[in-house]
Amino acid sequence: MYVYPIYRPPSEATSLILQLTLGCSYNQCLFCSSFKNKPFHTRPYETIVQHIEQAQHFYPNPQRIFLADANVLCLQTADLLKYLALIKETFPHVERISSYGGPLDILRKSEDELRQIRAAGLDMLYMGVESGSAEVLKFVHKGVTPEEMIAAGQKVKRMGFTFSCMIISGLGGQEMWESHALGSARVISAINPDYFGLLTLIIDDVSPLRPFLADGSLNLLGPEEVMRELHTMVRHCQLDRCVFRANHASNYYSFKGVLNRDKDALLAEISAAIEHGVYRPESGRLQ
Ligand SMILES: C[S@@+](CC[C@H](N)C(=O)[O-])C[C@H]1O[C@@H](n2cnc3c(N)ncnc32)[C@H](O)[C@@H]1O
Ligand code: SF4
Known part of the structure; x- marks a missing residue:
């Protein structure tokens, strides 16, 4: 269910990684080769549900979850809220959910959207x-x-x-x-x-x-x-x-x-x- 390569910050070394998107929707930074050979895709809803179920089977009680790949904030807010609700329901004891958040995606979201995303359980960017x-x-x-x-x-x-x-x-x-x-x-x-x-x-x-x-x-x-x-x-x-x-x-x-x-x-x-x-x-x- 994982599509490699996967990147995460050093402080997420012990986190369960859930891959909601693949690659980077921007992918233009000249210093960054992370996803230059991995075309950007959003994953279908059914694939994400299956991925979360499988992850729960192997890691039923993670303390921390990191949402990959490069910029899950590029997702439509309604979709991201739906996934966060599912993740919170599946892992009720998770202490922290985090993801990368690039400046372009952050600027594109309204304050109200970001507030809803935060309230739905994305704790850290x-x-x-x-x-x-x-x-x-x-x-x-x-x-x-x-x-x-x-x-x-x-x-x-x-x-x-x-x-x-x-x-x-x-x-x-x-x-x-x-x-x-x-x-x-x-x-x-x-x-x-x-x-x-x-x-x-x-x-x-x-x-x-x-x-x-x-x-x-x-x-x-x-x-x-x-x-x-x-x-x-x-x-x-x-x-x-x-x-x-x-x-x-x-x-x-x-x-x-x-x-x-x-x-x-x-x-x-x-x-x-x-x-x-x-x-x-x-x-x-x-x-
Ligand atoms: C996988 S990227 C995701 C970042 C996210 N998309 C954003 O724009 O905020 C994570 C970070 O790795 C670092 N990085 C990427 N390529 C690098 C390189 N060639 N050398 C050093 N650090 C790099 C950058 O700081 C980058 O923000
Ligand atoms: S937005 Fe992030 S992941 Fe995408 S190319 Fe730039 S640094 Fe890399």
Whole structure:
């Protein structure tokens, strides 16, 4: 009943995954090869009912459920509400239901629709901010400006979702690193999500960014440059009780803390990482 590949945030490692949609209905971000070989489909109602029944047979009592694939918020609100009702009925003791929520889908839904979705049991959203720099967002075809990203993020928070935002270290390369660091700090601060997750740019062999590397218009940051970019980003963040995690397999170094509370400690850790130059050995970002 699962159609691979499947992606989920690191914090959903123990969650039951229910696949309501396949692939990504947008699929244009240049850094993201996740679904480039998996055409987008919504699944028929009967297939979803069967999928939920089968999942319940193997995992009768999950604590957490993650709704895949890339953007279940692209579903019609009436359909999503129907699926959430079925999931809550099938798994009455589930403590948290979450999914990715891209900025375009969030902006497309009215506040009333998001409020209904939240009330129906979708507790948490993960939004790929990726960068807060206007030039980087445009370069990677994320489809929104920094102001639209902020509007999407603030809307999610107003509607009462637990909210996590992702930024990709190194996404602007050497050309745009400073704008990436400062813009990302500004956008994340304006949203003030509950969680701020950091990944590091991975370029695999089907990445749409490959041609930019080949023609020299994008030059990747090395580990020390990634750390310096992160230092600038964290220094400029103004956050209130935001859990910061850089624990994805792509990261050169693992950091965690609560911002702004632990800002000085985090900055000191990043400086120490630069000084000692010891980075995760498995961190081959260019595959
Ligand atoms: C599977 S995607 C789903 C995101 C969701 N569709 C959105 O737009 O918010 C999850 C996240 O993986 C990260 N990601 C995707 N490709 C990446 C890459 N090549 N390097 C690093 N992180 C990447 C991005 O932060 C992205 O938001
Ligand atoms: S980052 Fe999200 S919206 Fe962009 S292509 Fe990947 S899955 Fe789709």
